Amino acid sequence: MENVGALAILLAFCFAVYAVLASVAGKWRSNPFLLVSAERAVYSNFFLLTAASAILVYSLIAGDFRLAYVAGHSNRAMPTAYKFASWWGGQSGSLLLWAWLLSLYSAIVVFQNRRKFRDMMPWTVAILMSVQLFFNLLVGFVVSPFEVLVQGRGIIDVGDGQGLNPLLQYWTMVIHPPILYLGYVGFTVPFAFAMASLISKQKGEEWIHTTRRWSIVTWFFQSTGILLGAGWAYAVLGWGGYWGWDPVENASLLPWLTSTAFLHSVMMQEKKGMMKVWNMVLVAATFFLCIFGTTLTRTGIVSSVHAFAQSPIGVYFFSFLAIGIAATIFLIVSRLDYLKTESRLESVVSRESSFLFNNLILVASCFSVLWGTLFPVISEAVTGEKISVDAPFFNKVNIPIGLFLLFLTGVGPLIAWRRSSVESLKRAFFWPTVGSIALIAVLAVLGIHHPYALMSFALCLFVTLTITGEFYKGSRAIQAKSGQNLAAAAIELTHRNTRRYGGYLIHMGVVLMFIGFTGKAFDKDTTVEASVGDSFRLGGYEMKVREILDGENDNYAWRHAKIDVLQNGQLVKTLEPERRGYKVSRQPTSEVDIWRRLNEDVYVNFAGSDNKKAVIQAYVFPLVSWIWIGFWVLLIGTIICLIPSKVRLQYARTQVVGVASKQYVEVER
Amino acid sequence: MSRLSNMLKSKGRLLLAVALAGICLPQTATQLVTPEIRRVGDKLACKCGACNNTVATCQMLECHYSLPAREKIATLQKTGATDQAIVNTFVKESGLAALASPPAEGFNLLGWLMPFIAISFGLVAVAMWFKRMSRPRPAAVVAAPSIDRKYQQRIDKELEELE
Numbered sequence: 001m002e003n004v005g006a007l008a009i010l011l012a013f014c015f016a017v018y019a020v021l022a023s024v025a026g027k028w029r030s031n032p033f034l035l036v037s038a039e040r041a042v043y044s045n046f047f048l049l050t051a052a053s054a055i056l057v058y059s060l061i062a063g064d065f066r067l068a069y070v071a072g073h074s075n076r077a078m079p080t081a082y083k084f085a086s087w088w089g090g091q092s093g094s095l096l097l098w099a100w101l102l103s104l105y106s107a108i109v110v111f112q113n114r115r116k117f118r119d120m121m122p123w124t125v126a127i128l129m130s131v132q133l134f135f136n137l138l139v140g141f142v143v144s145p146f147e148v149l150v151q152g153r154g155i156i157d158v159g160d161g162q163g164l165n166p167l168l169q170y171w172t173m174v175i176h177p178p179i180l181y182l183g184y185v186g187f188t189v190p191f192a193f194a195m196a197s198l199i200s201k202q203k204g205e206e207w208i209h210t211t212r213r214w215s216i217v218t219w220f221f222q223s224t225g226i227l228l229g230a231g232w233a234y235a236v237l238g239w240g241g242y243w244g245w246d247p248v249e250n251a252s253l254l255p256w257l258t259s260t261a262f263l264h265s266v267m268m269q270e271k272k273g274m275m276k277v278w279n280m281v282l283v284a285a286t287f288f289l290c291i292f293g294t295t296l297t298r299t300g301i302v303s304s305v306h307a308f309a310q311s312p313i314g315v316y317f318f319s320f321l322a323i324g325i326a327a328t329i330f331l332i333v334s335r336l337d338y339l340k341t342e343s344r345l346e347s348v349v350s351r352e353s354s355f356l357f358n359n360l361i362l363v364a365s366c367f368s369v370l371w372g373t374l375f376p377v378i379s380e381a382v383t384g385e386k387i388s389v390d391a392p393f394f395n396k397v398n399i400p401i402g403l404f405l406l407f408l409t410g411v412g413p414l415i416a417w418r419r420s421s422v423e424s425l426k427r428a429f430f431w432p433t434v435g436s437i438a439l440i441a442v443l444a445v446l447g448i449h450h451p452y453a454l455m456s457f458a459l460c461l462f463v464t465l466t467i468t469g470e471f472y473k474g475s476r477a478i479q480a481k482s483g484q485n486l487a488a489a490a491i492e493l494t495h496r497n498t499r500r501y502g503g504y505l506i507h508m509g510v511v512l513m514f515i516g517f518t519g520k521a522f523d524k525d526t527t528v529e530a531s532v533g534d535s536f537r538l539g540g541y542e543m544k545v546r547e548i549l550d551g552e553n554d555n556y557a558w559r560h561a562k563i564d565v566l567q568n569g570q571l572v573k574t575l576e577p578e579r580r581g582y583k584v585s586r587q588p589t590s591e592v593d594i595w596r597r598l599n600e601d602v603y604v605n606f607a608g609s610d611n612k613k614a615v616i617q618a619y620v621f622p623l624v625s626w627i628w629i630g631f632w633v634l635l636i637g638t639i640i641c642l643i644p645s646k647v648r649l650q651y652a653r654t655q656v657v658g659v660a661s662k663q664y665v666e667v668e669r
Numbered sequence: 670m671s672r673l674s675n676m677l678k679s680k681g682r683l684l685l686a687v688a689l690a691g692i693c694l695p696q697t698a699t700q701l702v703t704p705e706i707r708r709v710g711d712k713l714a715c716k717c718g719a720c721n722n723t724v725a726t727c728q729m730l731e732c733h734y735s736l737p738a739r740e741k742i743a744t745l746q747k748t749g750a751t752d753q754a755i756v757n758t759f760v761k762e763s764g765l766a767a768l769a770s771p772p773a774e775g776f777n778l779l780g781w782l783m784p785f786i787a788i789s790f791g792l793v794a795v796a797m798w799f800k801r802m803s804r805p806r807p808a809a810v811v812a813a814p815s816i817d818r819k820y821q822q823r824i825d826k827e828l829e830e831l832e
Contacts, residue, residue: 364791375771388771392770
């Protein structure tokens with residue numbers, strides 16, 4: 001079985017090589033046979049990698065412990081869902097997942113465009129398959145998931161495996177890595193189209209129109225993956241942290257920041273024909289940061305500059321990055337004539353400027369996270385001494401940047417394209433500004449003096465007022481015209497321009513998340529040793545240990561506490577945290593219990609026991625639920641953005657300064 | 670057969686014992702996060718390898734680094750050591766890696782300054798872009814059409830009438 005799997009990867013590697021060569025040769029010699037055969041090689045590559053992945057998953061579920069990967073990441077006692085999740089639980093399996101997802105995306109791209117973009121597609125296929133080639137090379141020859149355990153000259157079966165890391169045995173971990181990978185891998189498609197448009201010297205924005213949905217969908221997967229990871233950390237690690245500025249977390253954030261910048265700046269190109277070079281840079285940066293993120297997580301370079309040499313795949317990743325970045329820079333520079341801006345900037349106070357500042361801040365944020373992540377390695381290489389760059393550094397640098405970005409989220413949509421008058425700015429910002437200042441005053445009177453928290457709450461209100469104001473004004477106009485009620489008018493408004501109003505909802509989701517992040521400034525916690533019947537206080541709650549129970553199943557032994565939560569002497573909730581000891585890995589884990597509410601979460605961790613006493617860590621996390629609610633709003637906003645608008649807005653390009661050129665074309669469908 | 674079954678049973682018991690021992694592992698409830706300890710602990714990195722927190726904010730009970738570090742801070746504070754002296758003691762033992770953030774001196778100063786240098790460069794680049802983009806494009810050199818003066822006057826008059 002393992003031979004079939006390894007052979008499938010080997011053949012997939014060959015097909016990827018063929019697809020690259022046939023695409024380039026077919027385009028060069030204008031040979032349609034070669035071009036079609038290259039596209040069929042893409043499908044073959046997908047089927048072969050699907051077969052290899054299926055064999056690995058079958059081996060994990062069936063427990064073929066002759067395979068080193070299965071022995072290292074699965075065991076008999078694990079539930080089937082976690083055995084399946086072991087596919088991406090280790091290095092070679094996760095790289096196979098990368099390769100398989102890319103093959104799936106490539107097959108979809110080829111199928112969707114089988115009759116379109118015939119000039120660009122051969123180059124798109126060649127680029128997609130070049131990346132595929134790299135990952136097939138890794139899983140085929142460097143870190144194969146089908147390596148068997150050998151003793152002397154014989155293959156051995158160890159009988160049972162180590163199992164998935166117990167911390168990863170949690171439902172979000174079953175979906176978090178593949179969703180994050182869907183985002184990481186997905187950005188290869190816009191990158192491939194962008195580079196193909198450069199190679200084929202396309203002047204227009206065809207690649208942007210083609211990949212707009214890809215970009216939004218992959219951005220959404222990146223966002224979901226990051227949030228699922230945060231949710232997992234919050235619920236599993238036992239101390240309620242959802243973001244710790246860990247290098248692996250940072251690796252997922254970096255491409256998200258540049259892809260967010262890209263989704264904004266791409267509108268400048270669509271509407272005004274501006275920032276063409278910048279968009280190329282952003283799409284390429286996002287792709288390479290996705291690869292870089294995988295490099296960071298898989299080579300361990302951040303732990304030490306020396307880890308690079310220890311990792312078998314580090315050299316491959318860095319070579320791929322170096323070659324890819326050099327080729328991209330060469331391509332962009334050599335095609336600058338095709339990337340000339342078509343319009344002029346008419347005023348500094350315009351939507352164009354706000355997009356520019358938004359991009360500057362997002363890229364600056366990306367740079368500061370990247371810099372902080374790599375600085376220990378850089379410093380060690382220069383000074384020879386290890387240093388730590390932990391959460392305090394990232395918080396100090398990124399909180400002001402994040403707050404400024406939040407400010408721009410509110411300001412940007414209210415400034416008109418081309419130019420805004422002082423009067424219109426006054427009209428748009430007067431009430432949001434007054435509201436924000438009033439909120440600061442009220443919160444200060446209520447005893448909140450944390451400067452960043454005050455600023456954050458004020459900006460959240462500012463953005464909320466600007467967004468709701470936009471919805472209200474638009475809905476009222478439709479209501480006046482059609483006589484619909486306000487809710488129906490709001491839906492009609494959104495349907496008429498899904499991109500714009502979906503975007504506003506995404507902004508609203510970000511605002512809600514910021515409310516949740518700000519709650520962190522007011523966390524409370526305590527740790528106590530308590531016997532059955534003992535009670536302790538935290539914030540406005542009294543907590544009483546009612547019962548402690550023991551038990552076991554095939555996978556783990558557990559100890560379970562029942563803790564009554566009382567408010568004003570009344571029982572309001574019983575929380576049941578659990579401590580587990582996994583039998584095979586011998587690793588203890590905590591299953592926290594959380595009473596989730598909109599104002600604050602009560603979070604209890606059964607951290608251990610000493611004779612008859614339970615060690616209980618209790619926390620109150622204000623507003624944290626708004627992070628997850630914000631995610632759902634972001635999800636709805638993204639889906640709305642993907643729905644075609646009822647009314648298509650077309651903006652003629654401004655060719656000469658001072659000439660009014662906005663044309664409004666309504667196409668009723 | 671019964672011997673094998675006994676062996677398996679005893680192996681199972683052993684695994685259960687190990688698992689239960691794992692559950693009971695974190696037996697120290699003394700978190701030692703008084704405001705004084707938090708003040709110093711916030712400047713020191715938790716080097717347990719599992720988190721990116723400081724000695725003050727690491728919440729893992731079984732943490733093999735932050736708990737002894739907090740105890741050490743408390744002991745040194747009892748002897749009257751200043752905050753800086755305590756931090757220096759940690760740096761002397763573990764090097765600069767003991768600090769939660771790089772010290773703002775020497776090469777490490779660059780670590781703090783670089784994000785702001787990058788933003789400044791970005792602002793300059795944006796300003797230059799604004800300047801370039803705001804400049805009207807040079808008009809194409811076209812020979813001025815020789816409009817008849819009378820014809821021009823007629824156009825002006827008609828435009829005025831239109832208004």
